[in-house]
Amino acid sequence: MTLTPSADTVLCISLAGRPGTFGVRFHNHLYQQLGLNYYYKAMTTHDLPAAVAGIRALGIRGCGVSMPFKEACMALVDEIDPSAAAIDSINTVVNDAGHLKAYNTDYLAVRQLLEGRQVDPSTAFALRGSGGMAKAVACALRDSGFTDGTLVARNEQAGRELADACGYRWVRELGELSPPMLINVTPIGMAAGPEAEHLAFTEAAIAAAHWVFDVVAMPERTPLIKQAEAAGKSVITGLEVIALQALEQFVLYTGVRPSDAQVQQAIAFARQA
Numbered sequence: 001m002t003l004t005p006s007a008d009t010v011l012c013i014s015l016a017g018r019p020g021t022f023g024v025r026f027h028n029h030l031y032q033q034l035g036l037n038y039y040y041k042a043m044t045t046h047d048l049p050a051a052v053a054g055i056r057a058l059g060i061r062g063c064g065v066s067m068p069f070k071e072a073c074m075a076l077v078d079e080i081d082p083s084a085a086a087i088d089s090i091n092t093v094v095n096d097a098g099h100l101k102a103y104n105t106d107y108l109a110v111r112q113l114l115e116g117r118q119v120d121p122s123t124a125f126a127l128r129g130s131g132g133m134a135k136a137v138a139c140a141l142r143d144s145g146f147t148d149g150t151l152v153a154r155n156e157q158a159g160r161e162l163a164d165a166c167g168y169r170w171v172r173e174l175g176e177l178s179p180p181m182l183i184n185v186t187p188i189g190m191a192a193g194p195e196a197e198h199l200a201f202t203e204a205a206i207a208a209a210h211w212v213f214d215v216v217a218m219p220e221r222t223p224l225i226k227q228a229e230a231a232g233k234s235v236i237t238g239l240e241v242i243a244l245q246a247l248e249q250f251v252l253y254t255g256v257r258p259s260d261a262q263v264q265q266a267i268a269f270a271r272q273a
Contacts, residue, residue, distance in 0.1 A: 129185030
C-alpha cells in the first residue's frame with residue numbers, strides 16, 4: 001500500500017550535515033506497512049535555531065538529529081530525556097503540541113544490544129574513538145555496568161575527558177593490550193571513506209578478543225567485522241545499532257511498535273538504497 005501525503009499527513013524529518021537514505025526508507029516503509037498517515041524527509045540546515053523553531057511552529061512531529069547538530073540542539077529544546085542527559089547529546093526530538101523533548105536513541109540502542117546479546121558487564125573492553133557517537137557508546141557501557149574499559153583516542157584532550165567522565169582509562173594506541181571486547185566508534189572501515197579498507201584494530205587484537213563491535217553501518221560487514229567473523233568471534237554490527245535506534249525513534253514518533261518481522265522487512269528495504 002502506498003500512502004499519498006495530504007493536509008492531514010504527520011511530518012517527521014531528520015537534520016544532518018550529510019543527509020542519508022536509511023532513515024527515510026526505514027520510516028516511510030513502516031508507515032506504509034502499518035497504514036500510518038506519516039511522511040519522513042531528510043534535510044540539512046545552515047541555521048539550526050531557525051530549523052528547530054520551524055519544528056515547533058509547523059507542528060513537525062519528530063526530528064532525527066545527526067552530526068554536527070547533536071550537542072548544539074540541546075539548548076534549543078524544552079526537555080531532555082535521561083537518555084540524552086546521560087551523555088549531553090541528542091539524536092531525536094519529539095514535538096508534543098509545541099513542547100520539544102529530546103532523546104538519544106543511539107544510547108538506548110547500544111544498551112539494548114548489550115543486554116540482548118547477554119554481554120557480561122565484567123567483560124573488559126577497548127573502545128576506539130572520542131567523538132559524539134563514542135560518547136553515546138561509552139556512556140551506555142558505563143550505565144550498563146561495564147567498569148573495566150580503555151578508551152583509545154589520538155585526540156588526547158577529547159579522549160581523556162570522555163575516559164574520565166566514564167571512569168575508564170585513556171591510551172593513545174592500543175599497543176599490546178588484548179581485551180576480550182573491541183569496539184570501533186571511528187570512521188575506519190566506512191564505505192567510500194579514506195580508510196574504507198583498513199582495520200580499526202590489529203589482527204592480533206582481534207584474534208585475542210571474544211566480542212567485536214563496529215558501529216560503522218555502511219557497509220554492514222566492514223573489514224573489522226569480516227576479520228572477526230573469519231576468526232570465529234561474536235560480532236555486533238553498526239547496522240544493528242542504526243536499525244534499533246531508528247526503531248526507537250519510530251516508536252517515539254508514532255506510539256506504535258512494529259513486529260519483529262515488520263522491522264526486518266523495513267531494514268531490508270532500507271538497505272536496498
